[in-house]
């Protein structure tokens with residue numbers, strides 16, 4: 311029996327009524343509203359032939375034991391940003407629940423392979439600035455030393471918040487033991503961008519998550535009086551930064567899906583009567599192809615040096631953070647493509663700009679693929695986040711097909 315899309319939508323509406331206020335969803339990880347969402351989710355499992363446990367990093371695992379221990383894992387996250395939308399993350403968990411329900415009915419509670427549904431802990435990192443908390447512990451890419459130093463706006467440490475949720479920070483790496491016997495991982499998510507809407511398509515296959523290079527760049531010039539310093543005598547540190555901001559369009563523009571963003575510009579002394587002596591900017595570059603990413607970084611560095619020289623300034627770069635591109639599994643990409651074409655006639659392949667838990671799973675070598683459903687206006691992390699009901703129905707149908715195809719694919723592995 312296939313998953314029931316209307317039931318999945320009803321679950322999502324119920325969860326919204328329970329955990330959103332007039333500003334949107336409030337399921338921030340390690341808060342009481344998040345716990346309320348997780349308790350509600352647990353209650354929804356009562357009539358299913360499943361076991362539920364929480365791993366050492368706070369991820370909830372729902373297991374339907376099959377004839378074989380090799381498992382298909384479906385996952386996403388119930389946590390949200392503050393004032394978030396009704397679909398980000400919880401769509402994937404509820405669609406997974408729909409698949410489990412369908413399987414329980416079809417296989418008399420005993421599928422050929424074990425099927426697990428995971429609700430990753432703190433995907434958003436909204437409170438402590440640490441995204442993909444639970445899935446990175448699962449993948450072994452976390453750092454306890456870095457996590458221990460994190461605090462929220464009220465000065466509460468991540469370590470304390472974890473303890474209140476029954477998680478010992480020293481032991482979060484034990485979540486790695488959940489990796490045993492996983493044959494494939496699937497995740498359905500809203501696109502959170504405008505691509506599918508612009509193409510008029512409800513669904514897309516995600517090729518992988520883009521790699522990210524994130525840098526702080528500082529231009530140094532000479533602070534000077536804005537009235538007495540002739541234009542030709544200035545060493546205005548804002549000028550090379552401004553040139554670079556515009557050059558980024560050309561640097562990214564050579565590659566179909568690449569993006570470059572100067573998200574922050576700070577000038578010093580930052581007053582109306584002084585030429586800018588120092589300008590600090592940030593750069594975020596993303597692409598699915600590691601070579602493209604490296605080329606864009608090199609070009610931005612060269613451009614910054616050229617513009618600095620033109621303006622008689624100096625420039626320094628320091629890395630904030632980076633992650634390599636994570637391509638998804640080629641055979642699962644084909645299955646996802648088939649599932650979408652069988653459901654809607656047209657499929658489309660696109661990379662994901664945002665990171666997802668699926669990237670952490672894929673990084674440890676587990677065959678992984680994601681499916682995107684169109685986001686209206688491309689907007690997410692906002693209470694107006696939405697997707698047409700008919701598209702949600704197609705998404706659940708196609709995702710259920712993908713799960714069925716993946717179970718069949720596992721037979722041949």
Ligand SMILES: [Zn+2]
Pocket residue numbers: 387398399433499
């Ligand atoms: Zn999400």
